[in-house]
Every structure is written in C-alpha cells, then in structure tokens.
Amino acid sequence: MSTARPPSTLSAARTVLYKELTLERRAPQTLTAMALFCASAFVIFHFALARNEVEGALAAGVLWVTLTLAALLGIGRSFVADREEGGLDGFLLAPAPRISLLFAKAAALLIFLLIIGFFAALLFSVMLLGPTPDGAQWASLALLILLADLGIALVGTLVAGIAIQTRARDLITSILALPLLIPLLIAVTKASEPLLSVGGGTLAWRWLALLGLYDLIFGLLAYALFDYLIED
Amino acid sequence: MSTTKNLYGRRLPGYAIATAVVLTAAIGLAFFFAPIEADQGFSQKIFYIHVPLAIVTLGGFIFGGIFGIKYLRSGESRDDLRSYTAIHQGVIFCIGALITGCIWAKASWGQWWVWDEPTLVSFLIIFLLYTTYQPLRFSIEDPERQARYAAVFAVVAGVFVPVNFIAVRLAAPLIHPRVFSNSGDSLPGDMRIAFYTALIGTALLFITICKYEMSSKHSRAQLAALRRSIGGESDEPNAARRAAPRVAVR
Amino acid sequence: MTNTEPAVVCSGLVRSYGERRALDGIDLTLEQGQTLVVFGPNGAGKTTLLRVLSTLLRPSAGDASVLGSDLRKEGWKVRSQIGFLGHQSLCFGDLTARENLRYHAKLHGIENAAARVEAVLEQAGLSGRGDERVFGYSRGMLQRLAICRAVLHQPQVLLLDEPRSNLDPAAIEQVEPLIGAASGRTRVVASHDPAGGLAEADLVLGLRNGAAVLLERAAQATTEQIRELYR
Numbered sequence: 061m062s063t064a065r066p067p068s069t070l071s072a073a074r075t076v077l078y079k080e081l082t083l084e085r086r087a088p089q090t091l092t093a094m095a096l097f098c099a100s101a102f103v104i105f106h107f108a109l110a111r112n113e114v115e116g117a118l119a120a121g122v123l124w125v126t127l128t129l130a131a132l133l134g135i136g137r138s139f140v141a142d143r144e145e146g147g148l149d150g151f152l153l154a155p156a157p158r159i160s161l162l163f164a165k166a167a168a169l170l171i172f173l174l175i176i177g178f179f180a181a182l183l184f185s186v187m188l189l190g191p192t193p194d195g196a197q198w199a200s201l202a203l204l205i206l207l208a209d210l211g212i213a214l215v216g217t218l219v220a221g222i223a224i225q226t227r228a229r230d231l232i233t234s235i236l237a238l239p240l241l242i243p244l245l246i247a248v249t250k251a252s253e254p255l256l257s258v259g260g261g262t263l264a265w266r267w268l269a270l271l272g273l274y275d276l277i278f279g280l281l282a283y284a285l286f287d288y289l290i291e292d
Numbered sequence: 293m294s295t296t297k298n299l300y301g302r303r304l305p306g307y308a309i310a311t312a313v314v315l316t317a318a319i320g321l322a323f324f325f326a327p328i329e330a331d332q333g334f335s336q337k338i339f340y341i342h343v344p345l346a347i348v349t350l351g352g353f354i355f356g357g358i359f360g361i362k363y364l365r366s367g368e369s370r371d372d373l374r375s376y377t378a379i380h381q382g383v384i385f386c387i388g389a390l391i392t393g394c395i396w397a398k399a400s401w402g403q404w405w406v407w408d409e410p411t412l413v414s415f416l417i418i419f420l421l422y423t424t425y426q427p428l429r430f431s432i433e434d435p436e437r438q439a440r441y442a443a444v445f446a447v448v449a450g451v452f453v454p455v456n457f458i459a460v461r462l463a464a465p466l467i468h469p470r471v472f473s474n475s476g477d478s479l480p481g482d483m484r485i486a487f488y489t490a491l492i493g494t495a496l497l498f499i500t501i502c503k504y505e506m507s508s509k510h511s512r513a514q515l516a517a518l519r520r521s522i523g524g525e526s527d528e529p530n531a532a533r534r535a536a537p538r539v540a541v542r
Numbered sequence: 543m544t545n546t547e548p549a550v551v552c553s554g555l556v557r558s559y560g561e562r563r564a565l566d567g568i569d570l571t572l573e574q575g576q577t578l579v580v581f582g583p584n585g586a587g588k589t590t591l592l593r594v595l596s597t598l599l600r601p602s603a604g605d606a607s608v609l610g611s612d613l614r615k616e617g618w619k620v621r622s623q624i625g626f627l628g629h630q631s632l633c634f635g636d637l638t639a640r641e642n643l644r645y646h647a648k649l650h651g652i653e654n655a656a657a658r659v660e661a662v663l664e665q666a667g668l669s670g671r672g673d674e675r676v677f678g679y680s681r682g683m684l685q686r687l688a689i690c691r692a693v694l695h696q697p698q699v700l701l702l703d704e705p706r707s708n709l710d711p712a713a714i715e716q717v718e719p720l721i722g723a724a725s726g727r728t729r730v731v732a733s734h735d736p737a738g739g740l741a742e743a744d745l746v747l748g749l750r751n752g753a754a755v756l757l758e759r760a761a762q763a764t765t766e767q768i769r770e771l772y773r
Contacts, residue, residue, distance in 0.1 A: 065651045065653075066618055066622060066650075066651050067648065067649060067650070067651040071648070071651075072648075072649060075645060075648040075649055076649075079634070079637070079645050082636075082637065082641065083634060083636050083637065086636040086637070086675075087636050141634060141636075145630070145631075145632070145633070145634050145635060146628070146630035146631065146632040147632065147634060149598060149628065149630065149632050150632035150633070150646065150649075150691075151649065152597070152598055153596060153597075153598065153621060153624075153626050153632070154621060154646065154649035154650050155618045155619070155621040155622045155650065155651070156649045156650075156651075218448065222428070222441055222444060222445065225432060225437060225441065226428065226431035226432050226441075227431045227432070227433070228427070228431045231427070231431075232424070232427065232428055232431060235420075235424045235427070236421075236424050236428070236445075238420075239417055239418075239420040239421035239424075239452075240421065240448070240452060242417050242456065242459070243452075243455050243456050243458070243459035243460075246459045246460065246462070246463045247459060247462075250462075250463055266462060267462075270458070270459060270462060273455070273458075274455060274459075277451060277455060281447070281448055281451055285364075285444045285447060285448065288364055288440055288443070288444055289440075289441065289444060291600065292437070292598060292599050292600060434559055434560070435559070435560040436559070436560075436602075538560055538561070
C-alpha cells in the first residue's frame with residue numbers, strides 16, 4: 061500500500077532545483093562555458109572596436125550583448141539533460157504539480173545568470189570599462205542585473221521548453237529568444253548607460269518600470285502556458 | 293461531410309469582389325483625390341499603402357494569437373489552421389509594410405533605413421520574431437504537438453507586440469516630426485477619406501487571402517482523403533514533414 | 543484497504559499521431575492482482591499502450607482508467623498508483639543511485655524516503671554501489687536501478703516494458719519479488735518472449751498496427767497464436 065502523498069508545488073520545485081544545482085556542481089559545463097564566453101567576448105570587443113576603454117552607451121551595449129549571448133548558452137542547456145536521460149519523463153510520472161518544473165528550471169537558470177552576471181560585470185570593469193562606478197552606481201547595476209536576469213530566466217525557460225521538443229533545438233532557441241529579449245535589452249542598456257558614464261548618473265525610473273512590466277508579463281505568460289508545453 | 297465552402301469559404305466570392313472594389317476606390321482616391329502633401333510631395337502617397345499594411349499586419353498577428361488561445365482550449369484543428377493562416381499572411385503583409393516603409397524613408401530622408409522611426413523599428417523586431425513561426429512548426433514532426441507549440445508561440449508573440457512597441461517608443465529620440473505619428477488624427481478631411489478607404493481595402497484583402505488559403509488547403513486535404521480511400525494507404529506522402537497544419541477532413 | 547474495482551479498464555482507447563493510429567480502439571478489463579502480457583511486433587503499439595496508461599501520453603479518443611481514476615481527469619491520482627518501467631532508466635548519469643532514488647522519492651512525496659531507498663537498493667542488490675555515479679553502471683545495473691525507481695512508491699499497478707531485457711538470470715531472480723508475479727501487484731507487461739510471457743500471464747493481448755488482434759485468457763491462448771502476430 062502506498063505511503064505517499066503528492067508533494068506540494070514548493071516542495072517539488074525545491075527538489076527539482078536541488079537536482080539541477082547538484083548536476084551542475086558535478087559537471088560544471090554550463091557555468092564554465094558562460095564564463096569563458098564572457099571573457100572571450102570582451103577580448104573580441106577590444107579588438108573589434110579598437111578601444112582600450114568604453115563608457116556610457118557603448119559600455120552598456122558591450123556588457124549586455126555579452127551577457128545576453130552568454131545567456132543563450134545557459135538557456136540551450138536548460139532541458140538538455142532531461143531530454144537526453146529521460147528526466148522529463150521521470151518528472152511527469154510523479155504526482156508532482158507540473159508548474160513546479162517551471163519554477164525550478166527558471167530558478168536554476170536565474171541562479172546561473174546571476175552568478176555569470178556579477179562575474180561578467182566585475183570582469184568588464186577591469187578589462188574594458190573606462191569610468192569607475194561608485195557604490196551607489198554599483199548597487200543600481202546590481203539591481204538591474206537582478207531584474208534583467210529574472211526576465212531572461214523566465215523567457216529563457218519558456219523558449220527552452222518550446223525548443224527542447226523540436227529537432228533543431230539550438231537554432232530555435234536562438235532565433236526565438238533574441239527578438240523576445242529585445243525590449244528587455246532596450247530597457248536595461250538605457251538604464252545602465254548613466255551608471256557607466258564618466259561623471260556618473262543615476263537610474264531612471266522609467267526603465268526600471270519597463271523591466272518590471274516585462275518580467276511580470278512574461279512571468280504570467282510562462283505560468284499560463286507551461287502546462288501546454290509539458291503535457292503530451 | 294462539411295464542405296470547404298461551409299467551413300472556410302463562406303462568402304469568399306463576396307469578399308473578393310468587395311476587396312477589388314474598395315481597393316480600386318482607394319487607389320483612385322489616394323492618387324487623384326487626396327491633395328499632395330506640402331513637405332514631402334508626391335512620395336508621401338506611399339503613406340496610403342504603408343500604414344494600412346502595417347495596421348492590418350498587427351491585426352493579423354493579434355488574430356493569430358487569439359486563435360492560438362482558442363486552439364489551446366478547444367484542440368480543434370480548425371482553430372490551428374486559422375491561427376497559422378493569420379500569422380502566415382501577417383508575415384507577408386509585414387514584409388510589404390517594411391518594404392514600403394523603406395521606400396518612404398528613402399523618399400523622405402534619402403536613406404533606405406532610419407532608426408529614428410520607432411514604428412518601423414518595432415515592425416522589424418516583430419518581423420524577426422514572427423519569421424521563426426514557420427521554422428518552429430517545421431521542426432516539430434508530431435502534428436498535434438506542432439499545433440500546440442505553434443499556438444503557444446502565437447500567444448507569446450501576440451503579447452510581445454504591444455510590449456515591444458512600448459519599449460521601442462520609450463527609447464526613441466523625440467526629434468523627428470512624423471506624419472505617421474498621428475495618422476488619422478491630424479489628417480485633413482480629404483486625406484482621411486483616402487486613408488480609411490485604403491485601410492478597409494487592405495483589411496478586406498487580408499481576409500480574402502486568408503479565406504482563400506484556408507479553403508484551398510481544406511479542398512486539397514479532402515481530395516487527398518478521397519484519393520486515399522479509393523487508392524489505398526500508400527498514395528499520400530504523409531511522412532513528409534510539413535510546417536503547415538494538417539487539415540481535419542470532416 | 544482494498545476495493546474490488548478493476549485495476550485497468552480501456553474502452554475504445556485510441557492514440558493517434560496525425561493520421562496514423564498507434565492505438566486503434568483498445569478494449570480491455572484487467573482485474574486487480576492479475577497480469578496482462580502484451581505481445582506484438584515492433585511498432586505494434588505495446589510501448590504506446592504502456593505510455594498512455596502511465597499518463598505520459600494522453601488518449602486521442604476513448605476512455606481509460608486505472609483503479610477507478612480516469613486517466614484524463616485524475617491523472618495525478620493515477621500517477622501515485624502506477625510504477626512505470628520503460629526503455630530509459632529515467633535516472634541522471636551524474637547523480638549516484640541513492641541521489642537519483644531520493645529525488646524520485648521526494649517527487650512522489652514518500653515519507654521516510656531514505657529508509658525506503660535503502661530497502662529497494664538492498665532488494666535489487668545495488669546497496670554496495672549506491673554511491674557511485676550512475677553513468678558508470680552496466681546496462682544490467684541500470685535496469686535494476688530503473689526497477690527500483692519504478693517500485694519505490696509501492697504502486698498498486700506496474701507497467702513494465704520488456705522488464706527483463708539486459709538482465710542476466712541471477713539478476714532476474716533477484717528482482718522477481720519486486721516486479722514479478724510474486725510481488726502480488728497488478729501488472730501490464732510488454733514482452734517479446736511467447737513462452738515465458740504466456741507462463742506468467744492471466745490475460746493476453748496481441749497487438750498489430752495498433753489494433754487488438756488477440757485478447758484471451760492465458761489459459762485459452764497458445765504460443766502458436768502469439769507467434770502468428772510476428773509473421
């Protein structure tokens with residue numbers, strides 16, 4: 061006789077998240093790849109732009125383009141282990157609420173993106189950034205990284221969920237994610253620009269509002285549509 | 293068995309005729325009746341083609357999203373076909389809007405592409421997104437899953453459209469005065485008549501083409517089904533991968 | 543607490559992919575504690591039937607229920623009561639056997655997960671190697687681990703797709719109490735072994751191109767009838 065009771069959404073999400081983080085810890089492919097990508101990208105930008113230093117809008121662009129393309133690596137890996145080793149079936153066979161998979165995957169992706177985000181920002185400030193941001197600007201930048209990464213994680217998990225069932229996973233991930241992320245990029249680069257400029261500046265509220273709106277809308281979309289992607 | 297005419301082709305001849313009439317009227321009005329605009333001259337007339345194309349494109353994509361929602365709830369392949377056709381034609385009309393936008397930009401400012409026109413930029417981004425629809429469908433073999441994922445995409449993309457417009461508009465510099473920004477509001481009466489006629493004509497054109505495409509697909513599917521029932525299973529190359537939805541023959 | 547309703551009921555069950563019907567109208571009733579063995583050539587629909595009953599796939603048409611719970615409407619209830627063994631182990635290569643099983647235990651909401659995991663590992667003979675990463679396992683060990691995963695939450699109904707593949711005779715004997723007739727559970731087994739399958743069956747289902755061409759009590763069926771399916 062079964063002594064089991066279906067787990068709560070939170071409990072199931074926690075279990076899957078722990079599994080995701082353990083897998084990455086055992087075989088840290090995704091984080092390593094993303095970090096290396098960022099470093100290489102900065103080197104490439106140095107040569108391609110023929111500059112030792114960038115500031116203002118250019119700095120914001122270099123930083124966020126790098127982070128976005130690095131994020132694509134993470135997004136692409138999101139469901140791969142499940143697909144290859146049948147992990148998705150393993151989850152679907154359990155009486156756990158389906159939406160907990162979305163929470164877990166998005167949370168895992170968010171954690172990876174935050175780690176890389178802060179790593180890349182620090183590396184960027186050393187390698188390519190001209191002006192030195194003060195404490196308040198670093199704090200604002202951290203907030204931006206948090207909000208932007210949340211949006212990328214939500215959109216990324218949604219796109220990964222779509223792409224994993226196709227025969228051209230990598231291609232579909234890229235061409236689907238990039239246009240969807242453009243509004244987020246617009247907001248975050250415009251917001252970062254004064255923080256990375258000589259003479260300094262502060263965060264404009266309109267961009268924070270746009271970021272927040274974007275995160276909210278795509279969060280709701282992912283929540284509403286995820287079941288249709290998972291159930292067969 | 294429901295005929296193509298009942299399911300998709302209702303009043304198709306009527307729409308086709310109406311389209312022809314209204315579009316002819318629109319062209320006439322635009323080129324002969326509406327006054328020539330002071331600043332930009334004759335080339336401003338492209339406005340009567342470009343803006344209706346743009347508006348109808350948006351309408352098409354929004355309907356694509358609405359039918360996507362309907363499909364997710366109903367599972368009826370008819371809704372999937374409607375969603376597919378709306379988006380498919382929407383992409384084509386979007387190309388038209390972009391090209392005419394470029395022509396207008398060249399005529400007005402001497403450059404084929406301008407970043408200062410937020411609407412045009414937004415359309416480019418939307419175009420980039422919606423062109424992934426066909427590859428996405430093509431890359432999923434199982435027809436039911438293909439329809440379901442396409443519907444999810446249609447909904448996400450549909451919600452994306454207004455968010456994108458807001459973002460691009462916020463980012464735009466407020467320097468350039470544009471005739472398009474208040475299309476319909478600040479237009480003098482003569483221009484307004486021509487514009488709305490063109491808009492209605494373009495919308496009718498869109499509907500007519502969609503109805504035609506759906507009817508054509510349905511007829512072909514019925515023919516294939518008949519051939520199959522007469523000639524045996526081997527006739528239909530069903531194994532071929534297709535991006536277009538499988539039309540249910542009922 | 544037991545009730546007397548049938549373990550598995552299928553009524554006109556259909557699963558299609560586009561125009562192709564992987565399952566074309568399956569009707570059957572399986573009582574609790576009995577074993578249904580499904581035969582048929584590759585592509586006949588055996589795996590599809592198991593996947594539909596496990597709720598991994600949704601029926602395209604028709605009805606099916608497990609222990610009184612409808613597959614479509616009460617999927618979550620069904621999932622607590624079935625154990626599925628497919629062709630993949632559904633375990634992650636970079637985790638150890640214990641970690642994999644604890645993961646599944648938590649997803650099923652099993653109380654005393656650690657103790658239960660130890661118990662099944664012991665029964666399957668994997669205790670000694672429970673802390674090794676699974677990608678180092680042989681195919682036989684992987685199959686035994688998959689069996690552990692399937693029975694972890696003590697399901698009433700087992701859905702087994704060729705359970706003895708990759709197992710040597712000693713291993714087969716070892717897992718018999720977990721998934722064999724001796725386990726006392728209701729079982730639906732897909733098999734390629736006419737003699738062996740028939741011996742453990744109470745009910746026999748023969749599939750060809752998704753359709754049920756043979757549905758008999760095991761006592762009335764013969765191995766010849768089963769071999770016919772493969773011709």
